Amino acid sequence: MIVSDTIFKSPLGLAGKSKFKALAQAIREAILSGQLAPEAKLPPVRDLAYQIGVTPGTVARAYQLLTEEGRLIAAVGRGTFVAPAQRSLRPASPAILAADDRLSHAADVAHLLSPKMPDMGQGQMIRDALHHLAETMPTEHLLRYPDRQTDLAARRAVAAYLGVERVGAFTVDDIVTAHGGQSAVVMILQTILHGARPVVAVDALSYGGFRYAAAMCRADVVGVPWDAEGPDPAAFEALIKAQSVQVFCTSSEVCNPTVRHTTPARRTQIARIAQRYGVHVLDDDCCRLMRSAHIGPSYRALLPDLGWHVVSPAKSISAALRIGFALPPQGWTSALVRTATFSSFGVTRLMTDLYAHILAQPGIDAVLDAVRDRIAQDIRAAVNVLGMYKLSWSEDVPFVWLELPLGWRSGEFLQAADAAGVLIKSADDFALRDGRSVHAVRIAVNGLVPHQTFVDAMHVLRDLLAHPPQRISV
Structure with a gap:
């Protein structure tokens, strides 16, 4: 387990650094110094988030960044481990780095899982x-x-x-x-x-x-x-x-x-x-x-x-x-x-x-019109940013449907988006257990999320879509 007192030493408060980059740097230095040995198991995301006082999304993004660099390995069902010593390192994904540049000024996580109406009165x-x-x-x-x-x-x-x-x-x-x-x-x-x-x-x-x-x-x-x-x-x-x-x-x-x-x-x-x-x-x-x-x-x-x-x-x-x-x-x-x-x-x-x-209130029609306009604003932003991909949308429906391009599977994209601070739903959430696998995601308009944060989240998703994982067929 990581001991926060000896490894982190308050890296999250460093000026000019986002939380997840500071956390990733602390783990990176611990690996290089030998404080974290090859194949050592890291704490679960939620446990570490609680220990050091950050959101789970911050820890997930740090782990994702270091996994893409090759310093960590994520084993499904087992946890996250320091990579073996001989593992070659890769440069960090530009999508993950861009995610922080866009979202760090607004919020740790953009919750776009379920439609929520904006307060327009x-x-x-x-x-x-x-x-x-x-x-x-x-x-x-x-x-x-x-x-x-x-x-x-x-x-x-x-x-x-x-x-x-x-x-x-x-x-x-x-x-x-x-x-x-x-x-x-x-x-x-x-x-x-x-x-x-x-x-x-x-x-x-x-x-x-x-x-x-x-x-x-x-x-x-x-x-x-x-x-x-x-x-x-x-x-x-x-x-x-x-x-x-x-x-x-x-x-x-x-x-x-x-x-x-x-x-x-x-x-x-x-x-x-x-x-x-x-x-x-x-x-x-x-x-x-x-x-x-x-x-x-x-x-x-x-x-x-x-x-x-x-x-x-x-x-x-x-x-x-x-x-x-x-x-x-x-x-x-x-x-x-x-x-x-x-x-x-x-x-x-x-x-x-x-x-x-x-x-029965005389102002209800104006409120409903304002809600529609605010939802439409986010929908138009999603279409403007992600329009080069296959989208289904309507300005009076508070979510969009994004079919993923070749190279992305819905589960992997969901994890990458989560690590980058954007929470959305996979097609699997809407399919029967024995149904055909569909590689797509639903992006809900959450009216409680500021419009600029939503726009930033769309850019994060576009950055991810442009960098699908590299696979080797055998």
């Missing part, structure tokens, strides 16, 4: 709404269980947003509240699925929440491949026949993570197949920013007796506003209400009234 709007509710809500409302009357204001608010042309005919009484979009997905599967081993179909690359919800319902999951227009109809029908699929979970407007949409014509094809075999289709519409233009009718509009629709404000207003809405097909409202009641007795009035109050 909705933070204060939520505070004001909480104060208003605290002062005006009758005590009785603070003491009773929720029911179908206590959430009526929230259901009316979201009804104005949904629109009949988009989701088909419905009334406010058809809408069922949930504790967020994911909660709505779980409730829907609990309502639909039956039998000892039900089967749920999802897009081959899709939101992991579908798989988690299916696992909670003890269902098997199968993947539907996509072509340029959306889910492949022939593959979808073959899976239904072979696996007795009961429900297809998809996102027709924005596939998370690929940012692709299902064309209106393809939606019609998929709906006809689902209708023929009696397969439910759950259409998750939580990723496109609120009040953005939509590409076509949802599956609920195309399948009045089999289509389900889910929305939430998490990716438009705030992820902390834990409320979601499920719109069932005709004849299924009572069953879904029963599921919601049995699972949690409903969403508290504190949350439903908060949501309704915020949606």
Whole structure:
């Protein structure tokens, strides 16, 4: 183990040096002086970070730099070791060095794992709404269980947003509240699925929440491949026949993570197949920013007796506003209400009234427009910096999909980006275990990260993309 008192001697405070370069230099000097012998094991990243008071990202970048130089060896599952004495040294990667030059002035790590909305005034709007509710809500409302009357204001608010042309005919009484979009997905599967081993179909690359919800319902999951227009109809029908699929979970407007949409014509094809075999289709519409233009009718509009629709404000207003809405097909409202009641007795009035109050504010449209503009600013920056690579993007979707160039594998790129201080998600996070390997990553727009930090992170990724690892085929 490295003994910080004898090896580091406060190198992280040296003027003019970034933390990870100072740490790398301390380890380099310890190796050259013999304090760290060949093949000696270094502490785990988190342990060393704790010992010397830095972030794990700083230690990871130092280890990555020295590994590229040939001074350290990373053994998967075993740890990081000093290289054998005879190992030849290589110059440090320009990508890793450039990463520090770009990010050290802003932050140790750019967290781009999950979309988060920038605060464009909705933070204060939520505070004001909480104060208003605290002062005006009758005590009785603070003491009773929720029911179908206590959430009526929230259901009316979201009804104005949904629109009949988009989701088909419905009334406010058809809408069922949930504790967020994911909660709505779980409730829907609990309502639909039956039998000892039900089967749920999802897009081959899709939101992991579908798989988690299916696992909670003890269902098997199968993947539907996509072509340029959306889910492949022939593959979808073959899976239904072979696996007795009961429900297809998809996102027709924005596939998370690929940012692709299902064309209106393809939606019609998929709906006809689902209708023929009696397969439910759950259409998750939580990723496109609120009040953005939509590409076509949802599956609920195309399948009045089999289509389900889910929305939430998490990716438009705030992820902390834990409320979601499920719109069932005709004849299924009572069953879904029963599921919601049995699972949690409903969403508290504190949350439903908060949501309704915020949606009723005269400034909400300006806030939503400002959120879209801020997200679009980051998306444009990503496209400007990474545009020479294969990107899928939309200015009103808070993430981009990057297909990696030849030479990079998604796991390796993820590790390199992590070491360089940029946290993103691999395609593996969205694929089934037995699915085809895809070498791509999702870069989320985190509105809590300053725009310049996001731009710097895009340059870091571009530097990495331009320097894939060297491999020798044998």
